Amino acid sequence: MSENSKPSRRQFISDTSRFVAGVGLSGILSTPFTSTAKPSVSANDKVLVGLIGCRSMGFGDLENALRIPGVECVGLCDVDATILDKRAEDVKALQGKAPKKFPDFRKLLELRDLDAVIIGTPDHWHCLPFVYACQAGKDVYVEKPLANSIAECEVMVRAARRYNRVVQVGQQQRSGDHWKKALDFIKSGNIGKLRKINVWGNFNYGIGQKKVPDSAVPEGVDFDMWLGPAPQRSFNAARFHGSWRMFWDYGGGLLTDWGVHLLDMALWATDTTTLPISVSAAGGNWAFPDYDHETFDTMSVIYQMKDHVITWEHTAGTENGPYGRRYGIAYVGDFATLVIDRSGWEVFPESADGAYKVPAIPPQPGRDYHREHMQNFIECIRSRKDPDCTIENGRLVALYAHMGNIALRSGTQLKWNEANGNFGDNKAANGYIRPDYRKPWTFPTV
Structure with missing residues (x-):
């Protein structure tokens, strides 16, 4: 031809x-x-x-x-x-x-x-x-x-x-300049040995909406299609637009929402590509009884890593947090703690003998990067290169988040068996790995 x-x-x-x-x-x-x-x-x-x-x-x-x-x-x-x-x-x-x-x-x-x-x-x-x-x-x-x-x-x-x-x-x-600069600062040893990464996210929306009785499906909504593979149930406005993620059938609460964003940056600081040694969690649903949610309004998670610890904390229905930030990450090292969120980052040096262990760094500005992230995707469609946040990145941090929820839901400490794709003989935890799809939908096989 x-x-x-x-x-x-x-x-x-x-x-x-x-x-x-x-x-x-x-x-x-x-x-x-x-x-x-x-x-x-x-x-x-x-x-x-x-x-x-x-x-x-x-x-x-x-x-x-x-x-x-x-x-x-x-x-x-x-x-x-x-x-x-x-x-x-x-x-x-x-x-x-x-x-x-x-x-x-x-x-x-x-x-x-x-x-x-x-x-x-x-x-x-x-x-x-x-x-x-x-x-x-x-x-x-x-x-x-x-x-x-x-x-x-x-x-x-x-x-x-x-x-x-x-x-x-x-x-x-993953497409954000100020995140890359902050993590490069950490990886270059400027805060000393990284020992702990504290991650938190406190948001009012995490308690869902006020409880209401079941009602008729709104006009124009195909509710059966909205449910899809999730279990059949009556329509309830508090489980629909704006608050579905506070119910286990549809989402995982604050931990799989903001937690995924922030834990991703915790893992990137050490270029972690493996799952934690163990996961433990504590918390429950103890506040705002007039608001409808199944996911936890109060939660602490500990991820045991090889040479440091990662923690996640949230108290839904509040918006105060460490360092005056409702969400963020604190990378704790021997010499200093670096604190970051979408607005920017700053360094809090440790002191000894009346002097800082490392020079103080003034607050560095930041912003959101939705546009850059989409631009990167479009460019990679053309180039066929891997984008900034590959599916492997997405899988890894999603599993960290899901494991935090599963640890608390099962009331057990989790240890993942990567070869078998389960939590070993932990039957309570294994029951949360795969959802049962409602007919006629079937779980995909590839």
Whole structure:
């Protein structure tokens, strides 16, 4: 075949899409496309994206993508028709062209020319769309935590690597300059031997919403689809928009929300790629009885590492914290303690014999890095390089967070067996590794 007679990337995908449309989504999943069946996105091609889960963080991620030249949104998916219609209008205002709308993410994945999807659903809906997207040859930006269970995280890693997809997990500190500078400062030995990393996050929203009785499903909401693989139950507004993450079927509370962001930075300080030696936890639900939540409002977790300790603390319903910060990380070394959050970092030197052990460092400014994180994802779609927060990074810190919750829920100290993928003979803890999917949904296999 001559160079001039070779099909263009768009023509190739167009032909492929007609085949996909003919066999339906079940055909995609039973005989998935691999990355070799889809040409890479060139520097001159538009990157065409879709969004699954349009209400909050997902749409913020999409807005950041649409600020990047050469990115276009071709489809939106949400189970709430009101939100779906509103976001379609928002996208049209941003790019001058309306996206297609879908109540079912599987139909979105059949869109012609779709390069990547953003998954901004509740946590219990991360795994299935992610695996299906990888099988369909789409790259994925998935919000944190990677998934709502350990087993789901594991199958998502396998899917990403088997189908050779570019995956960015929404832990945007990995793309942040002030985080990198602070961690380089620590890694260079400037605070001495790192002995303890204290992580905390105190937020009012962690207690959920006030208790209300079950009620009718709001008009335009496909609640059965919203539940998806989670157990069947009646609709309750306190378990829905804005507070679903405070219920175990859908999320893991503050530890899998803010904890994932901050514990990721605790692990990055020592370039940790393994799970802790042991995990212990204490706490409970002791406050705000008029507010509806299952996840813990009061919690302390200890991660035993080889040569240091990592701790997590939260008291939901309060917003005071160490060093005057409602959330943050304190890296405690022999010479100094470095404290950081999204607003910046500072160093508190230790003193001896009337003098500081290391020079004092004035507060260094910081900010959020959502835009840079999305920019990195789009660049990696083109280059096929690993992005700033790989799926392995996302899996590791999600497991740290899930293990903290499992330790308290099971009332046991956890020791992970990496070879067997469980907690050894700890039956109570092992029961939390994999969720039971509600029919007709089935746990994905890769």
